[in-house]
Structures are given as C-alpha cells and as structure tokens.
Amino acid sequence: MKNNNFFLSWSIIFVLLTSFIFALLIGEGLYGFGADYYVIYYENNLNFGSFVNRLGWIISTFTLNGVHLGVHISTFFLSLSFGMLLRLFFHIKKLDSLLIFLTIFIIGIHTWPIIMSTSNAMRQGLGMSMIFFALCAYIDRQNLLFFIFIFISIFIHKTCIFFASIFLLSIFVLNLMSKSKNFSNKLFLFFGIIIFLFTSLIIHSYEDATIASKIIEKDYRYHMLLISIFYVLIAHSKNNFLKDYFNIFLYLFIFGSFSLFFLQLNWEYERLMMMMLIPIILSIGSIFKKKSAYIYYSVVFSSLLILTISNGMYQSFQ
Numbered sequence: 082m083k084n085n086n087f088f089l090s091w092s093i094i095f096v097l098l099t100s101f102i103f104a105l106l107i108g109e110g111l112y113g114f115g116a117d118y119y120v121i122y123y124e125n126n127l128n129f130g131s132f133v134n135r136l137g138w139i140i141s142t143f144t145l146n147g148v149h150l151g152v153h154i155s156t157f158f159l160s161l162s163f164g165m166l167l168r169l170f171f172h173i174k175k176l177d178s179l180l181i182f183l184t185i186f187i188i189g190i191h192t193w194p195i196i197m198s199t200s201n202a203m204r205q206g207l208g209m210s211m212i213f214f215a216l217c218a219y220i221d222r223q224n225l226l227f228f229i230f231i232f233i234s235i236f237i238h239k240t241c242i243f244f245a246s247i248f249l250l251s252i253f254v255l256n257l258m259s260k261s262k263n264f265s266n267k268l269f270l271f272f273g274i275i276i277f278l279f280t281s282l283i284i285h286s287y288e289d290a291t292i293a294s295k296i297i298e299k300d301y302r303y304h305m306l307l308i309s310i311f312y313v314l315i316a317h318s319k320n321n322f323l324k325d326y327f328n329i330f331l332y333l334f335i336f337g338s339f340s341l342f343f344l345q346l347n348w349e350y351e352r353l354m355m356m357m358l359i360p361i362i363l364s365i366g367s368i369f370k371k372k373s374a375y376i377y378y379s380v381v382f383s384s385l386l387i388l389t390i391s392n393g394m395y396q397s398f399q
Contacts (some may be wrong), residue, residue, distance in 0.1 A: 269323050
C-alpha cells in the first residue's frame, strides 16, 4: 500500500510536469506542425461552425497578444488526459513502478494517436481529451465530472455526439446487466449488432455519406479492423471481461465504428479508431497479470512509436 501511495502521489506530479513541457515544445514548433494547422488552425481566435464544432475552434485557435496558445492548450489537455488514464490503469493493476510508468507515458505521447492530434487534428485531439477525462471520472466514480466532460465534448467536435451516445448506452447496458443474473455475452453481441445497424442507417441517411471517402496518405483501415476484431474475440473469450464499464464502452464503440468501415467512410473510420486506439490498448492490458502487464504495455507502446516514426508521421510535420 505504501508503494502504491508513493506511485499515486508522484505519478500525478510527473504527468502534470511532462504535459506542461510537452505542450510548450509542441506549441513552440519544435516538432513542427501538421497540414491541418497550416490550412486553418494557424488562424487567430476563430469563432464559427455549428454548435458541435464551435468550442473546438475557439480553444484550438485561441490567441492572446499575438501568441497562438491554442496548440499549447490542446496538447496539454490531451497529454494530461492520456497520463491520467494510464495512471488509473497502473493503479488498478497495482503496477507501482514509477520509472516504467513515466517511460511508457513519454513514449505514448509521441505515438500516432497523440502526436497527430496535437497540432494537426486539434479539435479531435481536444475531443479525445474530454473522452479520456470522462472515462477517468467514471472509473473513479465521479459521476458529476463524468457527465460534465461528456457535455463539454459535444461542443468540441461532431464525432463526440457519437461517443456521448455510446457512453449513455453503455450505462444502460451496465445497469441492465447488474439487474440480470443471466446476462450473457450473446446479449452484448445483440446490442453490438443493433448499434451497427442503427449507426449505418443514420449515416446512410446523409446523401454525401454514400460516397466513399479518400484515404489520407497511408491506409490503416485494415489494421484498425483487425485490432477491433481481436478485441471482440477477447471480449467473448474472457470471463467477466464485459462486466467492466470501460470495456463495455469500447465494445459497443467498435460495433458502431464498423458501420463507417462497411460504408467506405475510410478516413472517418481511421480517425475514429485513432481516437480510441490507446483505450483499446489499455483495456487489453487489463487481462494480464502484473509482470506480464509491464511487458505488454512496454512492448505495445514501443512498437506503436516505431511504427509512427517508420511510417513518416514526423516527416509529414513541417
């Protein structure tokens, strides 16, 4: 218990300090900026778009006295939210190595889902941070904060309406499961299929959604699809895996995202999966025992960093 208290105290300090330094480095252009930044995000204090996008534009382009602070803010929140989520998983699994935690955290913020969302897909990055914070709040049983983060996310990026729907549906399924003694994995599959069909119908009702979208640079659709299928297989092969809200949320999200893939909304599916790749990695790690979990998280995040670099993610930044 003493080691765990030491870990909890110092890990939050390291996460805050590292997030602040990382945000400063990103905001000052040390890593360069993505294409989206030069297209629109470099503008100062943008205030337009529908209600599901406006707050995202305001924060990501916030400029004060000629200093573009939007990049700093979005990077700080995204890094902080990832650190808090990773910290919670370490705490739950009783992983109390501060050195390994800090190493994985630093590696993680330099991987594709995070680095792409710091100065490129910035509004999506802000949306990711609110989703991560919401998941942290639910795990900590801070229900009011949970709903506050979900509510804020809706005004940052339009994809967050989808996530908010999955959040609320997951609560319904969890409550239904807790009241039933015979709630089997087959019922989860039923809910997953319903979400897939319902999401497909909604998306297909929009005329422009019937046109296959182009791939942005490299194609990661099939990689994401394989990861999703692997996650579903784990969910149905491990007892009690789907008795945890975090896993239920990801399971239902995956079935909802399948609809984008089969409707050939290619980059939209890729971006949506990018937002949930880290939670999926963390969730799979929960099935391992302590020593194996250390190895799993270290290997997976290191591999993701290598893939991020080898696929030219940093070279695309200018």
